[in-house]
Amino acid sequence: MKNQLFSLIAVGLLALTACQPPADQQTESVDYAADEQSGSPDYAAFNEKVEIIRSFFKAHSDENPDALKELLADTLRWSPPYYNGSEWLGKEEFVAALQNYHDNFENIKFTEGIAMGDTIANGMWSGSVFPESNASNNPEAIRIYGTWNAVHTESGKEIGVKWFALGWINDAGKISQFTEYFDVNGIAVQIAAE
Numbered sequence: 001m002k003n004q005l006f007s008l009i010a011v012g013l014l015a016l017t018a019c020q021p022p023a024d025q026q027t028e029s030v031d032y033a034a035d036e037q038s039g040s041p042d043y044a045a046f047n048e049k050v051e052i053i054r055s056f057f058k059a060h061s062d063e064n065p066d067a068l069k070e071l072l073a074d075t076l077r078w079s080p081p082y083y084n085g086s087e088w089l090g091k092e093e094f095v096a097a098l099q100n101y102h103d104n105f106e107n108i109k110f111t112e113g114i115a116m117g118d119t120i121a122n123g124m125w126s127g128s129v130f131p132e133s134n135a136s137n138n139p140e141a142i143r144i145y146g147t148w149n150a151v152h153t154e155s156g157k158e159i160g161v162k163w164f165a166l167g168w169i170n171d172a173g174k175i176s177q178f179t180e181y182f183d184v185n186g187i188a189v190q191i192a193a194e
Helices: 001-016 045-061 066-073 091-104 186-191
Strands: 070-079 105-112 114-115 120-123 140-153 158-169 174-181
Touching: 045 066, 045 105, 045 140, 045 158, 045 174, 066 070, 066 091, 070 091, 091 105, 114 140, 158 186
Parallel strands: 070 174
Antiparallel strands: 105 140, 114 120, 140 158, 158 174
């Protein structure tokens, strides 16, 4: 009986140690109290960046290309919503895409927030607590959620697009990087619908 109990304990210990990753692959526990980003969140920096993004949306809704260009860094890196092999485009391509919307749509409007049934939740977020390995309270990248609505100039049809983007603001207060996600084809489908 002792041999069976000893064998059972040995097998159990072997199983426990076999499930552990090798020492060089183990992830370290992060002590957030000692982490340099664990101080109080910089709410003022977050709010300043959000206001720059909101100014950008207002300039787009007002179809004001000069104001749009002024809010974009000359070195802007833009990842469009359509798949292009993950190639970064620049300020010129981004401004041309925005101009295309101005040429083909009226009453462009952004409604900030995440649609949650009959309510709208906050549309601007930054920082994270997950995953633990790179949690941050730094408002470097702003996550933006909302809905764009407009009227297609030629057909007079109203369209809407649920939209998500990531925006980075540089030290000069200009949008320096922008990544968009939305159903580009969904606009054409709404315009073509009978």
